[in-house]
Amino acid sequence: MKKLLPLLLFIITIQTKAQQVFVDTHNDILSNELITGYDIGKLQQEGNFDLVRAKQGGLNAQVFSIWCGEQYGTGTAFGMATREIDSLNALIKRYPSRITLVRNSEELKKAVKQNKLAAMIGVEGGHMIEDRMDYLDSLAKRGMRYLTLTWNNSTTWATSARDETRNKDTTKHMGLTEYGKQIVRHMNELGVMVDVSHVGERTFYDAIATSTKPIIASHSCVYNLAPNRRNLKDDQLKAIGKNGGVVFVNFYSAFVDSTFDSKDNPFLRQHRKERDSLFTIYHDETLANIRLNNIYKDITDPMRPPISLLVKHIDYIVKLIGIDHVGIGSDFDGSESYPLGLDSVADYPKVFDALRDIGYSKSDIDKIKGGNFLRVLKANTGK
Numbered sequence: 001m002k003k004l005l006p007l008l009l010f011i012i013t014i015q016t017k018a019q020q021v022f023v024d025t026h027n028d029i030l031s032n033e034l035i036t037g038y039d040i041g042k043l044q045q046e047g048n049f050d051l052v053r054a055k056q057g058g059l060n061a062q063v064f065s066i067w068c069g070e071q072y073g074t075g076t077a078f079g080m081a082t083r084e085i086d087s088l089n090a091l092i093k094r095y096p097s098r099i100t101l102v103r104n105s106e107e108l109k110k111a112v113k114q115n116k117l118a119a120m121i122g123v124e125g126g127h128m129i130e131d132r133m134d135y136l137d138s139l140a141k142r143g144m145r146y147l148t149l150t151w152n153n154s155t156t157w158a159t160s161a162r163d164e165t166r167n168k169d170t171t172k173h174m175g176l177t178e179y180g181k182q183i184v185r186h187m188n189e190l191g192v193m194v195d196v197s198h199v200g201e202r203t204f205y206d207a208i209a210t211s212t213k214p215i216i217a218s219h220s221c222v223y224n225l226a227p228n229r230r231n232l233k234d235d236q237l238k239a240i241g242k243n244g245g246v247v248f249v250n251f252y253s254a255f256v257d258s259t260f261d262s263k264d265n266p267f268l269r270q271h272r273k274e275r276d277s278l279f280t281i282y283h284d285e286t287l288a289n290i291r292l293n294n295i296y297k298d299i300t301d302p303m304r305p306p307i308s309l310l311v312k313h314i315d316y317i318v319k320l321i322g323i324d325h326v327g328i329g330s331d332f333d334g335s336e337s338y339p340l341g342l343d344s345v346a347d348y349p350k351v352f353d354a355l356r357d358i359g360y361s362k363s364d365i366d367k368i369k370g371g372n373f374l375r376v377l378k379a380n381t382g383k
């Protein structure tokens, strides 16, 4: 036995190492990269993501968001989705030893074992399938593993959080239509996870009642801590817990900190002209805001919440529905402000250090990092 002990310890170490998966379920770099043309295989000075900093931050699985704004619709939105997937595939072709596309938990774990970033595809916004079931099939075939039923804009078959609240009077239907329910059922068949981030409450409850598989919120926080329509109320969180789903917590300052907008809105108003001129360069609101924030770092940095407040959202979900239902969906490259210290994917360890500081064990943190995602992915894809 004495002789076997070192060997046994060696095997255990290898196995635990192989199992350590850290996934972020939401990053918007692909749509930005189409505009900026940056090679995210190399270290970049701008933006939150590249393969070099991902490695530094211990990230070994990333769901890349495929997204376009609501100005795209019939005849154009699906085309944007395919362009972004082409761009991801081009990145993978350029750096085959560092990144690979995966479609299920087994492939993900294999990629992590090979020391590659496991790249996955999540499509953000039902408008990108242009009301067509064959486009849903096509995106699933290319690797889509979640579809966010709506972005801020509603589709003809699902209503968004924005429209169910701000545009209540002009919205033609509420929740999922019969066709919307067919889409959810077909997603279940295809192994495409139902993502409820961005959807309205009516759509949320219709989707959870229709789906036969656990659902996810790929990038949302807690409404009770920051009452924003994009965040989830306690009853919604409880419903996700009951469904076996997972909430992946968003890092965006406005979703983390209820006081952020009251500081940020006057700043944006004050710098409206510069923001407008930046918009004419990028034709993208988020990119314009990111650049503006960088120019005025001395003003915008003090507005950022502390990491401890982000961790409160994680802890709140754990206390309400349990450790098995929370993960990380940073929304990096999708917004202009994150908690102070979280500047890029290199900084994730600070979040886990903060969790450790408030008493989270390694096995708890491993669930948050990747264990919960692997479970919900397997429950949807079958492997």
Ligand SMILES: [Zn+2]
Residues within 6 Å of the ligand: 124, 198, 219, 334
């Ligand atoms: Zn989003």
